[in-house]
């Protein structure tokens with residue numbers, strides 16, 4: 001099941017740490033606030049969200065296919081019990097309706113098929129279970145909208161950034177998968193001084 005992206009895995013921890021210093025840590029904290037019960041975090045990377053889970057969360061099962069990032073996640077600081085497993089969004093190791101919540105951050109830009117991943121996440125949530133998301137999405141305005149679409153279409157950015165797409169309509173995909181969005185904030189955020197400002201969605205939906 002391994003999805004190896006050694007170059008990306010080498011640089012991502014520093015990129016994520018820098019983004020957290022510039023404000024992403026606050027976004028991560030709001031991503032998981034108020035959650036309770038058993039939670040799956042899909043595509044957990046090196047575990048930057050783990051310190052933010054509130055005490056009502058009894059267990060986080062963190063799924064991460066990239067071996068270097070998964071090893072780092074296994075050693076990451078945690079606020080609640082966290083179990084890190086190899087796996088992918090499209091085939092989660094849970095029974096139907098087993099979990100109270102799912103968390104995705106900066107992952108739905110990279111999964112090969114958003115519809116498949118979201119259908120699988122919905123399957124493992126109990127009725128009413130929460131999907132929390134923090135994802136960068138297609139910008140609302142030109143010229144970035146067109147430029148980002150072109151970067152995806154040429155395959156240039158996905159090749160450089162381990163399959164990441166800049167121009168996905170992730171809120172649309174969440175609704176199309178059958179979730180009801182109750183909260184969705186758009187944040188314009190530059191995660192590093194040299195990077196373009198990206199549009200992020202931070203929100204909550206339920207099954």
Ligand SMILES: C[S@@+](CC[C@H](N)C(=O)[O-])C[C@H]1O[C@@H](n2cnc3c(N)ncnc32)[C@H](O)[C@@H]1O
Pocket residue numbers: 003016042043044045046047048049063064065066069087088089090104105106107110111112
């Ligand atoms: C930009 S990183 C984000 C990591 C982490 N969620 C965070 O917020 O820092 C994207 C992550 O998605 C993971 N990923 C890519 N494809 C995946 C898939 N099909 N299923 C689960 N995770 C996947 C990558 O291995 C990587 O850890």
